[in-house]
Amino acid sequence: MSDTRFDVLGIGNAIVDVLAKTNEAFLIQEGLTKGSMRLIDEAEAERLYANMGPASEVSGGCAGNTVSGVASFGGRAAFIGRVKDDTLGKVFRHDINAFGVTYSTPPAPNGLATARSMILITPDGERTMNTFLGASTELTPAEIDADLIAASAITYLEGYLWDPPHAKDAFLKAAEIAHGAGRKVALTLSDSFCVDRFRDEFLKLIEDKTIDIVFANEAEAHALAQTADYETAQSFLKERTELAVITRGENGAEAMRNGEYALAPASKVNDIQDLTGAGDLFAAGFLYGLAKGYDLKVCLTLGNIAAAEVIAHVGARPQTSLKNLAEQAGLKLS
Amino acid sequence: MSDTRFDVLGIGNAIVDVLAKTNEAFLIQEGLTKGSMRLIDEAEAERLYANMGPASEVSGGCAGNTVSGVASFGGRAAFIGRVKDDTLGKVFRHDINAFGVTYSTPPAPNGLATARSMILITPDGERTMNTFLGASTELTPAEIDADLIAASAITYLEGYLWDPPHAKDAFLKAAEIAHGAGRKVALTLSDSFCVDRFRDEFLKLIEDKTIDIVFANEAEAHALAQTADYETAQSFLKERTELAVITRGENGAEAMRNGEYALAPASKVNDIQDLTGAGDLFAAGFLYGLAKGYDLKVCLTLGNIAAAEVIAHVGARPQTSLKNLAEQAGLKLS
Numbered sequence: 215m216s217d218t219r220f221d222v223l224g225i226g227n228a229i230v231d232v233l234a235k236t237n238e239a240f241l242i243q244e245g246l247t248k249g250s251m252r253l254i255d256e257a258e259a260e261r262l263y264a265n266m267g268p269a270s271e272v273s274g275g276c277a278g279n280t281v282s283g284v285a286s287f288g289g290r291a292a293f294i295g296r297v298k299d300d301t302l303g304k305v306f307r308h309d310i311n312a313f314g315v316t317y318s319t320p321p322a323p324n325g326l327a328t329a330r331s332m333i334l335i336t337p338d339g340e341r342t343m344n345t346f347l348g349a350s351t352e353l354t355p356a357e358i359d360a361d362l363i364a365a366s367a368i369t370y371l372e373g374y375l376w377d378p379p380h381a382k383d384a385f386l387k388a389a390e391i392a393h394g395a396g397r398k399v400a401l402t403l404s405d406s407f408c409v410d411r412f413r414d415e416f417l418k419l420i421e422d423k424t425i426d427i428v429f430a431n432e433a434e435a436h437a438l439a440q441t442a443d444y445e446t447a448q449s450f451l452k453e454r455t456e457l458a459v460i461t462r463g464e465n466g467a468e469a470m471r472n473g474e475y476a477l478a479p480a481s482k483v484n485d486i487q488d489l490t491g492a493g494d495l496f497a498a499g500f501l502y503g504l505a506k507g508y509d510l511k512v513c514l515t516l517g518n519i520a521a522a523e524v525i526a527h528v529g530a531r532p533q534t535s536l537k538n539l540a541e542q543a544g545l546k547l548s
Numbered sequence: 549m550s551d552t553r554f555d556v557l558g559i560g561n562a563i564v565d566v567l568a569k570t571n572e573a574f575l576i577q578e579g580l581t582k583g584s585m586r587l588i589d590e591a592e593a594e595r596l597y598a599n600m601g602p603a604s605e606v607s608g609g610c611a612g613n614t615v616s617g618v619a620s621f622g623g624r625a626a627f628i629g630r631v632k633d634d635t636l637g638k639v640f641r642h643d644i645n646a647f648g649v650t651y652s653t654p655p656a657p658n659g660l661a662t663a664r665s666m667i668l669i670t671p672d673g674e675r676t677m678n679t680f681l682g683a684s685t686e687l688t689p690a691e692i693d694a695d696l697i698a699a700s701a702i703t704y705l706e707g708y709l710w711d712p713p714h715a716k717d718a719f720l721k722a723a724e725i726a727h728g729a730g731r732k733v734a735l736t737l738s739d740s741f742c743v744d745r746f747r748d749e750f751l752k753l754i755e756d757k758t759i760d761i762v763f764a765n766e767a768e769a770h771a772l773a774q775t776a777d778y779e780t781a782q783s784f785l786k787e788r789t790e791l792a793v794i795t796r797g798e799n800g801a802e803a804m805r806n807g808e809y810a811l812a813p814a815s816k817v818n819d820i821q822d823l824t825g826a827g828d829l830f831a832a833g834f835l836y837g838l839a840k841g842y843d844l845k846v847c848l849t850l851g852n853i854a855a856a857e858v859i860a861h862v863g864a865r866p867q868t869s870l871k872n873l874a875e876q877a878g879l880k881l882s
Contacts (some may be wrong), residue, residue: 234646268647268865269639269642270604270648271605272605283601300635301634308603310602313602439650529604534736
């Protein structure tokens, strides 16, 4: 196996977040399910935007957030995802490049606008996402750069990629190239509603070993295993994957790999501002650690440090060097 | 004098802020003067953007921030300023409307893009602004809606309007209409570099009573009076204006009107994140109080409450209801 040029390559929907603080009453008025992500079309996006409060625009998208976090730890990160050649597309490109992430997917010259997700943040820090996928749906197997994938220790795919019709094929092509080059493929289940939409397909990906590493939170693990019992869900994932990582909010995170088990308590956050990106940044820390060969306990701790940073402010990407935070926590990173 | 439909009408450059955290080294590398605002052209805007870190886009502009704050206190606010009919222009319009501000200036269909200010925030919370005025320079007297001005108790103008060539005429037309309708005209000196650029013209505006109310911070007061002595600067303003309001950072703020004097200590802020908008939001609270007929001490206190809210987070507009904050501070607003 040749040397890697990248620790983590993320493939996902390239999205700009439109973040607005709101209250419970607005969610009720709009008939929205708190904490969920729903897909909307452009007309609904316009309607909701006109009704929602003042917002800020910040680059987002799960895999994009994750690779930005990897880069913030000092890792070598790359991204594949499609924007349009428009203002928000330029914003997305600038921001991910500014983190030091390699991003060379060409922007779509025509077609739908760059994806945006209107994220409504309630006073408890929970976020309710309303996503217009736009140009993200133009990601096709043609955008999958085989050299990039072969040069990346881990290719990280978001479950949300299953939503746009052609991205699915891009996803499978990427996994095949990665394995052909002797690399690992990771999947985040994204959210429990996404698991509900694609349970059988995700199970097949896991069972036929298209995926080596699975990230899930508790709700996603329950949804995948179709059980209300956590231990059942945990065993279900453990038995089917090479490496299963489950985040449990305030209860910390755990990882299971071939009989090996590790648990790390959540990092303390005094004032949770916005949960957007918590899972994405946890994955950033974990994957960075994994690519660098740290043991599972350290990988989990790196994940917790990154998640704690991102929920202490509005926006889903780090605003502080994660490398510095890890070092302040006593972890000496290579 | 007929009833007012608006407490405060702001006229200013319609700008979207591009906010990025940075460090002192980057300012030195770019040759930037910390705390200043410099005007740049589109090419320099592109160059700087490519070099700066990941950013968030948030609606800004001094007068736009101020009227958003007035609305957040429950005041009736309106805004005049020019954007282009582009993505950032739509963002600006959405955000100011979402605060409840009346904004009906038509977007420019052609010409320069919507104005943006790249604001670099150092760890001390200080901001260094790099502004491409773009479509703001298309504000002309034709955009001055006489009915709107006649219906507003106070028309608030930003000193920065003196930068775009035609806005100056719009400014003078607005002041004339306001006085013709028996209304008040306020000016913020914007920043000490702006005062340096236009000292003689600002002095003339003050001396010929085009302006009734002047807002300045210490540096601006010193620059206008061309003195290093604060008491000299204070007297200079007091003698020439109907109402002079001077903000002095941690030393609080003072107001002087026909022999009347009021001082209010600054509100305490534990963790200053970003000084962007501090002066704009101070003006919001003060003007709201003035339009509602509160005494000077209360006006200053409202200004301090609003400034304290905005410097505790990134972004130059309130993220919490200022009306609620004022009520929590024991002020019962009508």
